[in-house]
Amino acid sequence: MPTETTIPIDADTVLWCSGLTKDFTDIWGRPTVRSLEDFSMSVQRGEIFGLLGPNGAGKTTTIKLILGLIFPTAGQVRVLGADPRDVESKQRIGYLPEESYLHRFLNAEETLDLYGRLFDLPKEVRVERSAKLIERVGLKHARKRPLKEYSKGMVRRVGLATCLINDPELILLDEPTSGMDPILSREIKDLILDLRAQGKTVLLSSHLLGDVEDLCDRVVMLYRGRKQLEGKVSDLLEVGEVTEVSVKNLSDTAAQAIRAEALKHGGEVVDTHRRRERLETLFMRVVERERSKN
């Protein structure tokens, strides 16, 4: 039964669900597992919204309910103002499943052409957009090879391209960087940020905390099918009582003096250290350096 009836719906609400519950049943219709329980959320236009949770939390179930691949036991969903089973609204949605389930006998160009036809794109638009997307995902050299000869990462790139072939308003990405190498992960993250810059709305489902932290404006966290928390990433991660100060070119003596001053003002020095860069940043820097050499 829906409990959160105060979820606002306005013109900028791209995705809305209220009291969403999903029970999977056996062949006799008896419920076997409750995958989602009384889940409500709304996603605003132009934001990157994160669905966070461990494996089995109900993230993929939520996405499938949004797309109409499965149907809710209770609750309501509205996607771009329409029911998930509405065919017309799918014209403006892009979806990247957690595994790219594509026709393996087609090559990248043919796959994009097929999905472009399903979106009824004119031929010129299909051809131009396919070429741009293939180049964007770095598959120009392999566009004529059948997908069965692709690596997992390459298939994923094709999946990403098909997700964007219709220039969608709302993009649903289910574990987009799962199983990807750091380079591809970075590229996908940059692409997602680029999509937001274009004014598109992204719903991102992931159990990789770093990705969610890097990308999302707001997140909701699921655990065992129930919502645990929701809010802006910046607000959720802020540790209110700790202030971080970053200073360059500071000698050890000056650092000691700053510690003493903090103690004098009643502060408790938790930690002082030289800043560490992220491993991803280091990795990318090394790769770029090697690339520039070649």
Next chain:
Amino acid sequence: MLTFLAAMTPGTQPEETWPAITLVWVCIGTLLAILVWPRGRGRRLARQIFAVAVLAFREGLRLKVLWTVALMALLLGGLAFFTDADGTHAGRAFVILNYCLSSGEVLGAMLVVLLSALSVAREIESRVMHTFGTKPIPRWGILLGKALGFWSIEILFILGLAGFTALLVRAVPMRPEARSSGMTRTGTWKDLRRNALTTRQFNVSDAEAGATARMKLIKAGSSQTWFFTTTPEMSKGEDVSVRLLLSSTVTFASHIENLGIKIGFENEPLLIDVVKKVPQDRPFELYIPVEQMNRNGRLAVTLIPSAKGKTAPSVAGSVKMGIAADGLYANLLKSVLLIALQGWILAIITTSWSGILSFPVTVALGLILVLGGEMSRQVLDILQAGTQRATTISMDSADVSVPKQVADQLRFMLQLLPDFRVAGGPTAFVEGEFVSMWVLAKAVLMMGLVRGIGWAIPGIVLFQHREVGR
């Protein structure tokens, strides 16, 4: 409503051509719906369905089952070519046509069932449907597109097989004829084409119908004459056949000895004047060249059973005049249409049900559809053969069409499953049965549109409400 529609179509009689008229208007209505659907959604949907059909077509071409089936069909045809049958070229041609078309019918049906069942079920199990099913095409559009794609493969297969069959039949006269028929020559291609491979319409003028449709008893030594009104246009540029079906009081004899046959126009020299041994209880034909038939006149066919011997048998005979209707290629085309019709029924039914059933269950359903129709045909053929035998020796002139009516009723009752044999089946022409375009239109309408789509609708509706994301 149908009368009104028929009245809108000039030059037709509703009671004769309603299936064809209805089919035409259904096609026009569908086209209009596609064109005038608001905001062009009809045309968009048609393009999307076409995209799915192309995908299914390409997918089917890759599957080994297609090439295995094609190879089997070629092998069967090749084997049929090298059989001697009854030693005549006509017999060899009939064996080739029967083997090739029958195998094409069964193999084509198997092909469609396997392709249709495999595709949708596999896409749901492999989760390709997760990507496919989130696109702006209704689920029934996906099913329809796939059915069209796989059906196209079957059409390609049977067209190829029909072409191969035509080549084999055409090559029959290249082999020496082991034995020629005493009644009709089929040694050369010209004779084979005219005497064996051309289907004829045995229409008679209304004035003669009462006289020629029934068997007439002829006592030994006496004679009986049948008359046919001829016009220059009736021959349609082909030799005209006179078909005789005779039976005698010597019930178990295979032939009637010394039967006199005289054929000619009134008050003119006879065109045919022979005394010969003729087959009993099997129709046989004599041919009159087209140049002798292209005239207004009254053709007389006289039969004179021999009076030789103490117990010369009486003969019962019927005579019909046959006008060339379809040649080999036209008959093959109609066979292709009938096999394609069956393929469409199977494609749309198995594709729609494969959306909710597993692959093995869908294949089983397809087999039942194929074999169920075949079984009902076998039963009806046996029943019809029995009643026809009774008719040939019956002197009851009240109504010789009763056995056919009984068979038709039985056929209707036993057609519990889709059976396209309302038009006689793809090998009907081998037995000399002419299939008119109106009968084909009726088959397309009743079997293809009504029965095929009717059986598929529950599967389509259930697939609309199926969770494909589990």
